[in-house]
Amino acid sequence: MTLAHTSALVLFVLTTGVGCDEFSDLSVQYFEQRVDHFGFHKRDTFRQKYLMSDKTFQAGGPIFFYCGGEMNVELHARQTGLMFTWAREFRALVVFAEHRYYGESLPYGDASFYGSERRGYLSTEQALADYAAILSHLKANHTGATKSEIVVWGAGYSGMLAVWMRVKYPHIAKLAYASSAPIGFYSGEVPCGKFLKAVTSVFRSESETCVQSIRRIWNVLQTMATSRDGMAHLADAFNTCQPVRGDNISNLFRWLKESFRTISMLDFPYETDLFGKLPAYPVKEACSKLWNHQQSDRDLMRAAHKAVSVLYNHTGEVVCYSLDNTLRNNAGWGFQACTELIMPVCSDGMDDMFNPKSWDLKKVQRKCLNKFGVWPDDQRLKRIYGGATGLATVDNIVVTNNQRDPWYDGGILTGTEGITVISIRNGAHGHDMRTPHEKDPISVTWARSRVRAVIRRTISPLLNYVLG
Amino acid sequence: MTLAHTSALVLFVLTTGVGCDEFSDLSVQYFEQRVDHFGFHKRDTFRQKYLMSDKTFQAGGPIFFYCGGEMNVELHARQTGLMFTWAREFRALVVFAEHRYYGESLPYGDASFYGSERRGYLSTEQALADYAAILSHLKANHTGATKSEIVVWGAGYSGMLAVWMRVKYPHIAKLAYASSAPIGFYSGEVPCGKFLKAVTSVFRSESETCVQSIRRIWNVLQTMATSRDGMAHLADAFNTCQPVRGDNISNLFRWLKESFRTISMLDFPYETDLFGKLPAYPVKEACSKLWNHQQSDRDLMRAAHKAVSVLYNHTGEVVCYSLDNTLRNNAGWGFQACTELIMPVCSDGMDDMFNPKSWDLKKVQRKCLNKFGVWPDDQRLKRIYGGATGLATVDNIVVTNNQRDPWYDGGILTGTEGITVISIRNGAHGHDMRTPHEKDPISVTWARSRVRAVIRRTISPLLNYVLG
Numbered sequence: 009m010t011l012a013h014t015s016a017l018v019l020f021v022l023t024t025g026v027g028c029d030e031f032s033d034l035s036v037q038y039f040e041q042r043v044d045h046f047g048f049h050k051r052d053t054f055r056q057k058y059l060m061s062d063k064t065f066q067a068g069g070p071i072f073f074y075c076g077g078e079m080n081v082e083l084h085a086r087q088t089g090l091m092f093t094w095a096r097e098f099r100a101l102v103v104f105a106e107h108r109y110y111g112e113s114l115p116y117g118d119a120s121f122y123g124s125e126r127r128g129y130l131s132t133e134q135a136l137a138d139y140a141a142i143l144s145h146l147k148a149n150h151t152g153a154t155k156s157e158i159v160v161w162g163a164g165y166s167g168m169l170a171v172w173m174r175v176k177y178p179h180i181a182k183l184a185y186a187s188s189a190p191i192g193f194y195s196g197e198v199p200c201g202k203f204l205k206a207v208t209s210v211f212r213s214e215s216e217t218c219v220q221s222i223r224r225i226w227n228v229l230q231t232m233a234t235s236r237d238g239m240a241h242l243a244d245a246f247n248t249c250q251p252v253r254g255d256n257i258s259n260l261f262r263w264l265k266e267s268f269r270t271i272s273m274l275d276f277p278y279e280t281d282l283f284g285k286l287p288a289y290p291v292k293e294a295c296s297k298l299w300n301h302q303q304s305d306r307d308l309m310r311a312a313h314k315a316v317s318v319l320y321n322h323t324g325e326v327v328c329y330s331l332d333n334t335l336r337n338n339a340g341w342g343f344q345a346c347t348e349l350i351m352p353v354c355s356d357g358m359d360d361m362f363n364p365k366s367w368d369l370k371k372v373q374r375k376c377l378n379k380f381g382v383w384p385d386d387q388r389l390k391r392i393y394g395g396a397t398g399l400a401t402v403d404n405i406v407v408t409n410n411q412r413d414p415w416y417d418g419g420i421l422t423g424t425e426g427i428t429v430i431s432i433r434n435g436a437h438g439h440d441m442r443t444p445h446e447k448d449p450i451s452v453t454w455a456r457s458r459v460r461a462v463i464r465r466t467i468s469p470l471l472n473y474v475l476g
Numbered sequence: 477m478t479l480a481h482t483s484a485l486v487l488f489v490l491t492t493g494v495g496c497d498e499f500s501d502l503s504v505q506y507f508e509q510r511v512d513h514f515g516f517h518k519r520d521t522f523r524q525k526y527l528m529s530d531k532t533f534q535a536g537g538p539i540f541f542y543c544g545g546e547m548n549v550e551l552h553a554r555q556t557g558l559m560f561t562w563a564r565e566f567r568a569l570v571v572f573a574e575h576r577y578y579g580e581s582l583p584y585g586d587a588s589f590y591g592s593e594r595r596g597y598l599s600t601e602q603a604l605a606d607y608a609a610i611l612s613h614l615k616a617n618h619t620g621a622t623k624s625e626i627v628v629w630g631a632g633y634s635g636m637l638a639v640w641m642r643v644k645y646p647h648i649a650k651l652a653y654a655s656s657a658p659i660g661f662y663s664g665e666v667p668c669g670k671f672l673k674a675v676t677s678v679f680r681s682e683s684e685t686c687v688q689s690i691r692r693i694w695n696v697l698q699t700m701a702t703s704r705d706g707m708a709h710l711a712d713a714f715n716t717c718q719p720v721r722g723d724n725i726s727n728l729f730r731w732l733k734e735s736f737r738t739i740s741m742l743d744f745p746y747e748t749d750l751f752g753k754l755p756a757y758p759v760k761e762a763c764s765k766l767w768n769h770q771q772s773d774r775d776l777m778r779a780a781h782k783a784v785s786v787l788y789n790h791t792g793e794v795v796c797y798s799l800d801n802t803l804r805n806n807a808g809w810g811f812q813a814c815t816e817l818i819m820p821v822c823s824d825g826m827d828d829m830f831n832p833k834s835w836d837l838k839k840v841q842r843k844c845l846n847k848f849g850v851w852p853d854d855q856r857l858k859r860i861y862g863g864a865t866g867l868a869t870v871d872n873i874v875v876t877n878n879q880r881d882p883w884y885d886g887g888i889l890t891g892t893e894g895i896t897v898i899s900i901r902n903g904a905h906g907h908d909m910r911t912p913h914e915k916d917p918i919s920v921t922w923a924r925s926r927v928r929a930v931i932r933r934t935i936s937p938l939l940n941y942v943l944g
Contacts, residue, residue, distance in 0.1 A: 046514040049596020128517020179862025394647025
């Protein structure tokens with residue numbers, strides 16, 4: 009088994025929390041969707057996948073609808089166990105919809121990313137219109153759902169979509185529940201240094217020595233990259249499938265950086281399932297390999313390898329790490345990061361544990377123009393959705409911001425009359441949406457009870473009657 | 477001067493109410509707009525026209541933004557005098573934006589309607605996105621407007637757009653003020669017979685004899701259309717520019733029907749300016765020509781001619797009426813009526829004064845497919861905007877429904893905590909948005925004061941401080 013590195017995905021965890029039963033209650037459905045929802049020049053359609061379970065549904069009960077994000081819909085279902093838990097209580101219909109251009113929901117099959125005429129219909133607004141169409145269809149056609157009220161769910165990018173469903177389709181989505189939704193990072197409202205500083209803070213909370221070790225990694229890597237010997241050692245230390253060369257060393261660099269980012273998001277107090285298992289408290293686990301920041305360069309590289317193996321190779325099944333470019337696997341996200349989901353990221357190497365790197369929008373724009381023929385518009389999201397701070401007159405949104413998650417600063421942090429904001433002190437990325445677990449911190453449990461109260465008071469009295 | 481008949485436009489009045497000064501304060505502006513706002517396959521742009529006056533604007537004051545509809549933007553400015561009146565009081569920036577594919581704002585110039593790839597970008601959602609882009613631009617670039625709150629205005633179709641701006645861009649449009657906006661007719665929430673019944677009621681309020689005369693017209697027309705003599709007489713009676721023939725008789729039919737519809741909308745108590753002048757109380761005026769419902773067929777046709785001349789030839793300047801097809805002039809509306817703005821209309825000849833005609837969606841669909849290659853979706857508007865009855869959780873909307881307007885039944889008629897609904901007993905179509913006039917019924921004046929109060933309490937306290 010080889011593992012390629014992943015590019016900046018917001019959330020791609022498999023949880024062990026969802027029992028096999030709940031997941032197997034889901035049936036696979038397809039909906040004939042228009043490729044373009046907003047004009048009339050194009051009549052192409054495609055089959056969009058969604059998963060549905062009506063096992064807990066009672067006529068008049070709500071629809072719990074998960075707004076699929078940047079991955080296969082099954083992955084969402086497996087990490088959002090709370091939806092099943094509450095569906096029993098609320099007598100809800102459970103639906104997970106797959107985001108267009110991800111998983112099986114490819115408008116033009118394998119050719120979906122070839123040619124701007126094909127890939128050009130991957131946009132957040134088209135995705136929201138897909139969800140509106142599926143929901144309208146369900147309300148019209150699913151027995152007992154005519155009067156069902158809709159709660160849209162999502163964590164990470166999916167959480168952003170859930171908020172935007174409420175912004176754009178208030179007549180369809182009665183309430184949005186978003187966990188760890190970093191809108192502010194993508195709408196340009198958060199300074200570029202915040203994210204990697206937050207990643208660093210998660211590691212710092214384990215040990216300052218760990219942070220110092222990681223900070224050393226980048227210089228050592230850079231030095232080793234200048235000699236053949238150094239590169240041979242890197243290949244050995246990181247157990248790469250290919251020799252490390254001038255043309256793939258940057259992939260190793262990026263892979264390491266992203267591994268630390270990912271570990272910092274997934275610091276759950278119990279074992280989870282990603283690509284293979286992830287141990288409980290992975291940050292602590294990774295830092296246990298990096299306890300000595302004064303060891304030799306070679307030893308540091310071996311320690312770094314052990315640290316990231318916590319994420320990718322907890323069970324020891326990975327034979328070697330591939331340095332191949334993984335564009336193909338992340339074509340969707342790569343395109344979205346070049347069009348709407350522009351996240352300014354920078355580091356200074358002082359407040360954070362990464363190598364100093366400034367944010368250069370122009371460079372990104374040139375790169376995107378080159379790659380996809382598109383020009384990233386970093387003002388777009390703020391303009392069309394209001395960002396994280398411009399939603400003063402929007403209501404019926406409940407957001408949870410997990411503090412043990414580097415995405416925290418991008419959340420909607422200020423509540424209003426209509427927006428309930430809940431901070432979760434010890435929660436990791438999307439923590440509250442997972443199946444309740446005995447090891448959950450009290451802050452997570454308490455946040456869930458507050459969200460539950462919001463749902464109960466927002467959905468109609470009729471339903472409360474059904475619930476008794 | 478010849479006049480072709482117009483197709484079903486919601487509102488196309490020129491008012492005499494706006495003084496020359498206010499109108500001439502407006503400067504013509506253009507904004508570089510994307511042809512497609514929702515995807516990335518197309519990079520075409522076009523110049524969108526808007527009119528602006530900052531004469532009354534003070535830094536921090538609101539932006540009064542008129543959502544242009546199915547006509548040249550100048551026509552909107554001339555019939556929305558209240559915007560200027562209140563701009564003085566509120567220190568507002570005044571903007572009238574032209575709807576894409578109307579007036580000068582043609583994405584592909586004269587070729588805009590040729591080919592589905594060109595005309596396909598005429599949709600309500602693209603139009604709203606245009607307005608959001610202009611408003612974002614103004615807030616970012618117009619001196620003193622950074623913190624300006626935005627009130628979107630519109631009457632008729634424009635009023636529908638104003639409501640939808642609040643639905644889709646709540647972070648941009650703080651408040652929507654819509655007058656005589658017949659959303660329900662286009663979202664399929666109102667029975668097809670309602671509209672022509674309402675047209676009839678306006679005439680009936682003048683005289684039952686008038687209604688009986690008009691009801692006779694259609695049979696007489698049909699009978700005359702069967703003989704060469706009859707058609708010659710029709711050409712004579714209606715003073716048509718061309719001979720009446722088998723291939724244009726249906727245009728005469730439609731033109732007459734639409735004339736009565738239009739007159740019933742524009743029953744203002746003072747002279748207005750349409751294509752040439754329209755007298756005060758045009759319904760009364762038209763009915764004064766149709767006082768005898770028992771006259772001979774030929775005399776009835778002459779009387780009908782005189783009645784519609786109230787609308788088209790009050791000053792006697794029209795030499796003859798053209799029976800040419802007028803598709804070219806109304807290409808935009810024709811397309812919209814085939815895509816999103818599907819209005820079911822029928823008549824039974826009993827409760828209304830028209831010839832019996834059922835509503836046949838399938839026939840319309842076939843016709844539209846033939847004409848534009850599009851398939852009318854009569855569920856679309858309800859699905860994407862919630863219709864007139866599905867906006868329970870939307871707020872900051874004030875709608876006025878003028879009762880002396882056949883479009884009344886299509887309005888948002890039920891208020892909620894967030895939607896203020898004002899019925900205006902004696903108001904004609906869009907009456908309240910016109911410049912206040914000494915002959916306005918008390919109901920119109922009272923409605924304006926209620927709308928004004930909503931605006932004052934919705935825009936920020938900061939502004940109220942400015943206003944003193």
